[in-house]
Amino acid sequence: DSGVTQTPKHLITATGQRVTLRCSPRSGDLSVYWYQQSLDQGLQFLIQYYNGEERAKGNILERFSAQQFPDLHSELNLSSLELGDSALYFCASSVGSGRVYEQYFGPGTRLTVT
Amino acid sequence: QQQVKQSPQSLIVQKGGISIINCAYENTAFDYFPWYQQFPGKGPALLIAIRPDVSEKKEGRFTISFNKSAKQFSLHIMDSQPGDSATYFCAAINQAGTALIFGKGTTLSVSS
Numbered sequence: 001d002s003g004v005t006q007t008p009k010h011l012i013t014a015t016g017q018r019v020t021l022r023c024s025p026r027s028g029d030l031s032v033y034w035y036q037q038s039l040d041q042g043l044q045f046l047i048q049y050y051n052g053e054e055r056a057k058g059n060i061l062e063r064f065s066a067q068q069f070p071d072l073h074s075e076l077n078l079s080s081l082e083l084g085d086s087a088l089y090f091c092a093s094s095v096g097s098g099r100v101y102e103q104y105f106g107p108g109t110r111l112t113v114t
Numbered sequence: 115q116q117q118v119k120q121s122p123q124s125l126i127v128q129k130g131g132i133s134i135i136n137c138a139y140e141n142t143a144f145d146y147f148p149w150y151q152q153f154p155g156k157g158p159a160l161l162i163a164i165r166p167d168v169s170e171k172k173e174g175r176f177t178i179s180f181n182k183s184a185k186q187f188s189l190h191i192m193d194s195q196p197g198d199s200a201t202y203f204c205a206a207i208n209q210a211g212t213a214l215i216f217g218k219g220t221t222l223s224v225s226s
Contacts (some may be wrong), residue, residue: 002157033213043158043203045213077177090157099146099207103214105157 003027004106006075012112018023018079021109025072025093031055033094033103034066038087049074050097081113117141118206120217127224136222137204140185144206148214149178149189152201161202194224199223222226 003026013019025032034046045058049068060066063081068074077084088108096100119138127133137147145207148163164171164178164187172179177190204217 002159004157025208026168031212035214042218043216045215048212056154058213092157097212099209099211102148102160105150107157 002075002104002106003089004092004104005103005112006089006091006106007111009107010110012114013081015066015081016102017080017081017113018077019110021076021078021089021091022072023076023091023093023106024090025074026104029056029093029095030072031094031097031101031102032068032072033092034060034074034076035090035092035105036046036065036087037090037108043090046076048097083113086111117144118217119214120204120206122220123218124221125220125223127191127194129196129224129226131195131224132193132222133198133222134188135202135204135222136166136186136188137217138184138186139206141206141208142185143208143210144215145209146179146207148176148188148205148207150203150205150216152203154221158203161190168216191222194222196224196226198222199224 005024022071034106046060048056048075067077090108092103092105149161150158151161152158175192180187205214
């Protein structure tokens with residue numbers, strides 16, 4: 001168990017809808033990262049927050065947004081969902097920001113868009 | 115453009131054998147290369163990592179070999195066990211970066 005928690009574990013929704021994925025980092029970790037895992041694209045970095053501020057952005061669609069709250073938990077919001085958004089979404093956390101800090105991954109949220 | 119190329123896509127090894135997974139990268143700014151292990155229904159977990167100033171790093175049955183001039187690195191699993199059956203991802207990150215760049219993954223099956 002990495003200490004990173006994600007809810008919900010599974011999510012099934014329809015095209016055009018909006019969902020929110022939640023992540024609680026390990027105790028003491030200030031950085032939260034979001035990754036998307038799909039069969040065709042593999043594991044891809046979406047966005048990072050460090051202590052409430054956006055730190056880095058990857059291949060995140062404009063329909064997606066995220067935030068990190070004062071208690072350090074993070075939410076990933078996905079809107080106008082398309083079939084192609086079906087994937088596993090992982091949250092990871094680390095103590096600091098930068099390559100020297102190991103990223104610990106949560107168990108993921110499996111999103112199915114029908 | 116895929117920045118980290120991983121092969122093979124799948125691998126079947128007999129119990130007690132050696133599993134070898136290879137990765138190649140293009141960006142010479144990468145300077146940290148971790149390997150992650152992922153079991154079904156779980157998130158990736160860091161297995162072992164190497165920096166380019168060393169050519170080899172060993173932790174138990176797991177060894178990373180690194181060839182800086184060829185821009186290649188590989189994971190060797192000695193005495194492979196059925197419990198090692200999982201998907202393995204190589205990754206890379208540069209000094210200024212925070213995001214891991216992952217390979218496509220290798221599904222390892224160790225037969226008993």
